[in-house]
Amino acid sequence: MSEALIETIHLKKHFNTSAGVVHAVDDVNFRINAGETLGVVGESGCGKSTLGRTMIRLYEPTSGKVLLHGQDITALSKKEFRSVQNRMQMIFQDPYSSINPHFTIGETILDPLRVSGDSGDKTSRLEKVAETMELCGLPDRYFNTYPHELDGGRRQRVGLARALVLNPEFLICDEPVSALDVSIQAQILNLLMDLQDSRKIAYMFITHDLCVVKHISHAIMVMYMGQVVEYAPKQELFQHHVHPYTIGLLNAIPTTDLSRRGRERHLLTGEVSNPINPAPGCRFANRCPYASEKCREPQELTEIAPNHFVACHECARHA
Amino acid sequence: MSEQMKASAKSDRVSRLKSTSKGRFRIFWKRYSRNKLAMAGLVVFMIILIASFAAPLIVDYSAAIKQKISNKFIQPGSSADHFLGTDQFGRDMMARVLYGGRISLGAGLATVAIAFLGGIVLGGVSGYFGGTVDTVIMRVCDMLMAIPGTMLAMAIVAALGAGLDKLMISLSIVLMPAQARMVRAAIMNLRNAEFIEAARTYGTKNARIIFKHLLPNIMGPLIVSTFMSLGTVILCIASMGYLGIGIQAPTPEWGSIISENQSNIRYYAYLGYVPGIFIMLSVLSLNFIGDGLRDALDPKMKN
Numbered sequence: 001m002s003e004a005l006i007e008t009i010h011l012k013k014h015f016n017t018s019a020g021v022v023h024a025v026d027d028v029n030f031r032i033n034a035g036e037t038l039g040v041v042g043e044s045g046c047g048k049s050t051l052g053r054t055m056i057r058l059y060e061p062t063s064g065k066v067l068l069h070g071q072d073i074t075a076l077s078k079k080e081f082r083s084v085q086n087r088m089q090m091i092f093q094d095p096y097s098s099i100n101p102h103f104t105i106g107e108t109i110l111d112p113l114r115v116s117g118d119s120g121d122k123t124s125r126l127e128k129v130a131e132t133m134e135l136c137g138l139p140d141r142y143f144n145t146y147p148h149e150l151d152g153g154r155r156q157r158v159g160l161a162r163a164l165v166l167n168p169e170f171l172i173c174d175e176p177v178s179a180l181d182v183s184i185q186a187q188i189l190n191l192l193m194d195l196q197d198s199r200k201i202a203y204m205f206i207t208h209d210l211c212v213v214k215h216i217s218h219a220i221m222v223m224y225m226g227q228v229v230e231y232a233p234k235q236e237l238f239q240h241h242v243h244p245y246t247i248g249l250l251n252a253i254p255t256t257d258l259s260r261r262g263r264e265r266h267l268l269t270g271e272v273s274n275p276i277n278p279a280p281g282c283r284f285a286n287r288c289p290y291a292s293e294k295c296r297e298p299q300e301l302t303e304i305a306p307n308h309f310v311a312c313h314e315c316a317r318h319a
Numbered sequence: 320m321s322e323q324m325k326a327s328a329k330s331d332r333v334s335r336l337k338s339t340s341k342g343r344f345r346i347f348w349k350r351y352s353r354n355k356l357a358m359a360g361l362v363v364f365m366i367i368l369i370a371s372f373a374a375p376l377i378v379d380y381s382a383a384i385k386q387k388i389s390n391k392f393i394q395p396g397s398s399a400d401h402f403l404g405t406d407q408f409g410r411d412m413m414a415r416v417l418y419g420g421r422i423s424l425g426a427g428l429a430t431v432a433i434a435f436l437g438g439i440v441l442g443g444v445s446g447y448f449g450g451t452v453d454t455v456i457m458r459v460c461d462m463l464m465a466i467p468g469t470m471l472a473m474a475i476v477a478a479l480g481a482g483l484d485k486l487m488i489s490l491s492i493v494l495m496p497a498q499a500r501m502v503r504a505a506i507m508n509l510r511n512a513e514f515i516e517a518a519r520t521y522g523t524k525n526a527r528i529i530f531k532h533l534l535p536n537i538m539g540p541l542i543v544s545t546f547m548s549l550g551t552v553i554l555c556i557a558s559m560g561y562l563g564i565g566i567q568a569p570t571p572e573w574g575s576i577i578s579e580n581q582s583n584i585r586y587y588a589y590l591g592y593v594p595g596i597f598i599m600l601s602v603l604s605l606n607f608i609g610d611g612l613r614d615a616l617d618p619k620m621k622n
Binding site for chain 2: 053056058082085086088089090092093094097098099100101102104111112115116130140146148159162163166
């Protein structure tokens with residue numbers, strides 16, 4: 001197995017609120033190899049965005065480690081962290097609020113270079129900007145336009161260019177296409193995949209759109225209420241998903257296949273329980289049709305097939 | 320050969336990018352000058368400002384101070400020597416209004432500027448950092464806002480001692496809490512925007528986030544409200560003078576010109592409307608300037 005680019009070890013992020021401690025990310029372990037994509041799926045509020053933000057220390061983790069090339073970046077001081085910060089960048093969901101409306105496109109893409117200050121003089125910076133704009137399919141004439149003059153897809157390209165101008169090795173994509181219409185989604189996804197081919201960037205692709213994840217990922221991680229419930233290579237997950245939550249999630253994908261009409265469906269019922277001070281044990285138990293007394297005990301991620309992990313004692317027993 | 324061509328094409332491209340990026344001020348001025356009302360406001364305000372500060376070139380200061388009862392209540396336009404008439408003591412109204420403008424506009428603008436800067440600093444810190452800092456600053460603002468403005472200003476002047484500088488400080492303290500609250504609300508609104516988060520992912524420091532990302536986005540409405548408060552400040556300086564703190568008679572100042580003439584305004588209306596027109600014109604023109612600035616600073620407005 002190739003060396004991991006980025007790895008998390010028992011990563012936790014808890015938020016203290018007046019109502020109690022919200023376990024937004026609870027003991028998450030995974031690794032992403034260089035040039036690969038990990039798709040992170042789960043319903044709204046399951047902690048997938050928090051996970052991404054904690055990994056690049058937009059939120060300070062409560063405990064656990066994030067290793068970049070084996071180096072623990074959570075242990076670095078703010079100053080030391082600056083030197084590795086540029087290797088991990090992020091693109092955001094909303095192309096409208098993720099770009100400063102008072103910056104021109106050129107300034108937006110130039111700003112990371114100015115802040116990091118290690119790209120030499122003005123000319124070499126502009127060269128870098130021009131190169132990145134071309135890479136992201138933004139014509140030069142946009143250099144002096146303001147973001148409001150561009151449509152959502154082009155703005156998302158600007159957000160991508162802003163992240164890529166620093167030559168990151170790892171890019172967190174926080175639902176980058178969910179605010180775009182379908183034809184534009186495809187353009188952005190293809191652009192991301194081309195960039196991965198040419199620059200060997202690793203992605204962590206956060207989304208709730210399973211079709212998108214199927215298209216772009218090498219491995220998929222399913223999260224439920226801050227915890228990983230199933231984690232497997234893409235083909236494996238789509239063919240042999242075992243966790244009841246994953247089954248429900250994948251069954252919710254609408255298909256155009258008429259022959260599968262009237263098939264048995266596994267619909268999820270019930271509501272997400274309160275993420276404040278959750279009880280130990282499986283957090284999905286109160287919605288799970290197979291729940292038993294044993295589900296009240298903490299669930300370990302168990303490898304049931306090569307690289308296929310699932311956090312469910314029942315599934316592990318049957319495998 | 321082809322490498323060379325590539326390199327030269329690249330440098331062509333960069334110089335093209337450079338040349339198309341016009342200076343910020345030129346773009347700003349182009350947008351501002353297109354707004355006719357704002358341009359009119361700027362012209363009127365500059366005329367009043369220059370006339371006030373160049374007053375010694377137009378009339379002698381003694382004309383504004385020296386009393387000559389035989390000349391009292393000359394109607395505007397009826398005498399070549401007293402173009403805007405005279406008041407109850409025979410002092411030239413034009414001299415009084417022009418010299419008064421130095422204090423009203425000078426002190427008014429300075430007060431508003433201090434309140435503007437103080438409001439940005441306090442509101443910015445409060446809104447951006449939140450937590451305890453926010454609570455402390457906001458509770459102090461609440462306390463100041465609970466006291467009626469005039470009373471507060473009087474109390475501060477009483478504590479600091481009389482003088483125009485002290486009056487300016489006290490009035491800016493009165494204005495600051497409202498300004499700080501506005502800045503705080505605007506900053507809090509933007510603090511969690513994704514573009515701020517994006518700026519953090521490449522290591523932007525707090526100061527740069529505040530000055531480059533947050534402040535430009537809230538400047539428009541802030542400028543408008545600041546210029547709007549200038550009228551209030553001019554009148555406030557006047558009422559302070561009336562109460563005997565701040566500007567002392569016979570030093571002319573727009574507000575006090577109105578208040579010292581108020582018993583005669585019934586019969587000689589010009590005593591009210593001559594300084595009144597100057598106050599109105601400067602406040603109105605400043606409001607137009609403020610609107611123009613807001614629009615010119617907003618990239619979403621059409622150029």
